Amino acid sequence: MNKIIKKEILAEKIKRIEVEAELISKKALPGQFIVLRVDEKGERIPLTIAGVDKEKGTITLIFQEVGTTTTKLGLLEEGQEILDIVGPLGNPTEIKNYGHVCIIVGGVGAAFVFWMGKEFKEKGNKITTIIGARTKNLIILEDEMRQISDNLYISTDDGSYGEKGFNTGILERLFEKGEKFDLVLTAGPILMMKKVAEITKRYNTKTIASLNPIMIDGTGMCGVCRVSCDRKTKFACVDGPDFDAHLIDFDELLKRTSLYKEQEKLSYEKILKSI
Secondary structure, three states: OEEEEEEEEEEOOEEEEEEEOHHHHHHOOOOOEEEEEOOOOOOOEEEEEEEEEOOOOEEEEEEEOOOHHHHHHHHOOOOOEEOEEEEEEOOOOOOOOOOEEEEEEEOOHHHHHHHHHHHHHHOOOEEEEEEEEOOHHHOOOHHHHHHHOOEEEEEEOOOOOOEEOOHHHHHHHHHHOOOOOOEEEEEOOHHHHHHHHHHHHHOOOOEEEEOOOOOOOOOOOOOOOEEEEOOEEEEOOOOOOEEEHHHEOHHHHHHHHOOOHHHHHHHHHHHHHHO
């Protein structure tokens, strides 16, 4: 059992929790994730580790309530416990001094990369961050990202905050103005990451996509998180979650992640009725 010692609401249906997990906190590195079950009847879901406190023996998790399990997790309060957490899983992000790193995230993607961005900054990199969301109320970690960024851009689809439009438009404009990046790191909606990869490929810029598709066992045994990369089958849980964005078959990934939308909808409606 893992006790929740702190809980915050970052935005509409987006929450940050600090959870007791001493052994994980000692081993986890940026880019890795955990798999948890809220209760005995719950499904296993992956969540990227957003930070650790080795002295307190805790890990930080940020999640958006979009389905049954994340909704149940969001209902837990400080002092309550999560049934079990397994981790750290996956390969850590390669953190070194590249020079100029661009971090472009959409929605809750900022939760995946903030810890990475902090470590990139400590290695001496210049950081340009581009945050995108549908609307102002869904922007998260702006202050935290601003502290580690040399340049910060924000866009919203509806124009309620920052620039109106998609964050990929800002990325394209920066390239067109002659900006050069040594690494682009992206996390968020698959369509957004696909567009990022298309843009950076034209400018021959190394690009890493942090993938967090549906996983179950987190050890490569079940095969649920298959990803085609360079026409080879990879597993996001053991080969990733970071992949060369220019080699990912995003169209296939989009199809696979939408396979069980109807079942997910029915499960979500069931949990809402029980609240």
